[in-house]
Amino acid sequence: MALTRLTLRDFRNHAATRLDATATFNVLTGENGAGKTNVLEAISLLAPGRGLRRAQVAEMAAAHGQGGFAIAAELEGGALALSTATTPDSPNRRSVRINGAEGPTNRLAEWLAMTWLTPAMDRLFAEGAGARRRFLDRLVLAEQPGHARLATRYETALRERNRLLADPAEPDPVWLDALERQLAEAGAAMALARRTLVQRLDTAIAAEPEGPFARPLLAYAGDTPDRADALAALLREGRRRDRAAGRTLTGPHRDDLAVTMAAKNASAAQCSTGEQKAMLISIVLAHAGLGDTDRPRLLLLDEIAAHLDPLRRAALYDRLAASGAQVWMTGTEPAPFVDLPAPAAFWQVVDGRVERG
Structure with missing residues (x-):
C-alpha cells in the first residue's frame, strides 16, 4: 500500500480534508468544480515538480484561508510521513518534510513512484514537444529517483550558458568549458535514461x-549523445551558432518523444483525439506494468473512465489491478467504477468537503 492517510489544509477549495483507510483503488466522485482534481493535485505535490496542473505555488493556497497550505501523507500505515507546505510569509516557496526532517523537493522521488493522466493531456501528441518531454521525464523519474537531480543540474547550467551566449560581451571560454562539462554530464545521462525507458516501453x-x-510505436526523437564527452564536443563546436541564436540548440531540452499508431502507421499527431487518448492510456499502462521499482507506485487518473x-473500462481496471500500483481516480458519478476488480474506497466530494462513500 502506498498512501494510507492524506490530509489537506487550506489547499485550493479544501479547508480541512482528511482521507483515511485508503485502498488499492481510490475513487473520488462529485460534480464538476467540487474539488476532486484538487485532491489529485495535492497528491501530485508529494513528488518533485509543479504538480499535475503545473500551477504556480502561490495559486494553490485557499482563498478563504490565512495564506499558505499544507499537504501531509502517511505511507505504509504510518511507517513513513511526507509533507509539503507553504506559509503566508513565503507563499511561493514550497517546503518538504520527510519523517519530520526538512529536505529538498527532489528527495520526494526517493519514496514514491508517481505518474498521472489528466484531460489536459489528451492533446499531448498534437501540441509542442515540451509537454511530451515533461511527460517522458515523469515516467523516467518514477523508475529512477535521481533523474530529478539530473534535470535540475542540467536546467541550472543551461540557463547560465544561455545567459552568457546572449550577452553582447564575448563569453569567457574557460567558464563556458566548465558550464558545458556540467551540461554534458547531466544531459547525456538524461538522454540515456529517456532513450532506455522508451525502448523498454516500446518492447513491452x-x-x-x-x-x-x-x-x-515509440521512439526517442533526438540526437543528444549518451556520452558526456560527445555532448561536450557538440556544445563546444556549436558555440558560434548558439551565440547567433542566443540560446543552446543542442541537448535533451530539444529532444522529443515520437509516437506512431501501429494500426494506421500514422503519426500520433495525425490521429483522432480518441485515438491519441487510447495510445496515451496504453503507454501509461505499459509503464505501470514494468514493476521494477521498490518504491510504492501511485497512478493519478483524472476523469479517465x-x-x-x-x-475498455474493464480492460483498464484489470490492467491497473495487475500493475500493483495504488490508483486514484475521479469521476462525476460512481456508476463507471462499480466493477473495479480489487478492493476500492469511494469518497464523495462536495464543495471541498470529502465524505466516505
Whole structure:
C-alpha cells in the first residue's frame, strides 16, 4: 500500500480534508468544480515538480484561508510521513518534510513512484514537444529517483550558458568549458535514461496481446549523445551558432518523444483525439506494468473512465489491478467504477468537503 492517510489544509477549495483507510483503488466522485482534481493535485505535490496542473505555488493556497497550505501523507500505515507546505510569509516557496526532517523537493522521488493522466493531456501528441518531454521525464523519474537531480543540474547550467551566449560581451571560454562539462554530464545521462525507458516501453507494448486500446510505436526523437564527452564536443563546436541564436540548440531540452499508431502507421499527431487518448492510456499502462521499482507506485487518473465503453473500462481496471500500483481516480458519478476488480474506497466530494462513500 502506498498512501494510507492524506490530509489537506487550506489547499485550493479544501479547508480541512482528511482521507483515511485508503485502498488499492481510490475513487473520488462529485460534480464538476467540487474539488476532486484538487485532491489529485495535492497528491501530485508529494513528488518533485509543479504538480499535475503545473500551477504556480502561490495559486494553490485557499482563498478563504490565512495564506499558505499544507499537504501531509502517511505511507505504509504510518511507517513513513511526507509533507509539503507553504506559509503566508513565503507563499511561493514550497517546503518538504520527510519523517519530520526538512529536505529538498527532489528527495520526494526517493519514496514514491508517481505518474498521472489528466484531460489536459489528451492533446499531448498534437501540441509542442515540451509537454511530451515533461511527460517522458515523469515516467523516467518514477523508475529512477535521481533523474530529478539530473534535470535540475542540467536546467541550472543551461540557463547560465544561455545567459552568457546572449550577452553582447564575448563569453569567457574557460567558464563556458566548465558550464558545458556540467551540461554534458547531466544531459547525456538524461538522454540515456529517456532513450532506455522508451525502448523498454516500446518492447513491452509490442509484447502485449491485441487489446481494446490503440497500440503505439515509440521512439526517442533526438540526437543528444549518451556520452558526456560527445555532448561536450557538440556544445563546444556549436558555440558560434548558439551565440547567433542566443540560446543552446543542442541537448535533451530539444529532444522529443515520437509516437506512431501501429494500426494506421500514422503519426500520433495525425490521429483522432480518441485515438491519441487510447495510445496515451496504453503507454501509461505499459509503464505501470514494468514493476521494477521498490518504491510504492501511485497512478493519478483524472476523469479517465468518463469516455470509455464498458469493454475498455474493464480492460483498464484489470490492467491497473495487475500493475500493483495504488490508483486514484475521479469521476462525476460512481456508476463507471462499480466493477473495479480489487478492493476500492469511494469518497464523495462536495464543495471541498470529502465524505466516505
